[in-house]
Amino acid sequence: MESSVVAPAIVIAVTDECSEQWRDVLLGIEEEGIPFVLQPQTGGDLIHHAWQ
Numbered sequence: 001m002e003s004s005v006v007a008p009a010i011v012i013a014v015t016d017e018c019s020e021q022w023r024d025v026l027l028g029i030e031e032e033g034i035p036f037v038l039q040p041q042t043g044g045d046l047i048h049h050a051w052q
Contacts, residue, residue, distance in 0.1 A: 010034060012038050013041045014040060015040075016042075
C-alpha cells in the first residue's frame with residue numbers, strides 16, 4: 001500500500017559559496033534522524049530566499 005503523505009522536513013536553501021559550511025549542521029541533523037532537503041539557490045537577495 002503506497003502512501004501519498006509526505007513527511008515534514010527541514011528545508012535548507014544553500015548557495016554555491018556556502019554549501020560546504022552546512023556540512024557539520026547536516027551531519028547533526030542526520031544523526032538525530034530528522035529529514036532534510038537541500039534546495040540550491042542562485043545568487044539573489046538572501047532575505048528573498050528566506051521567505052521562499
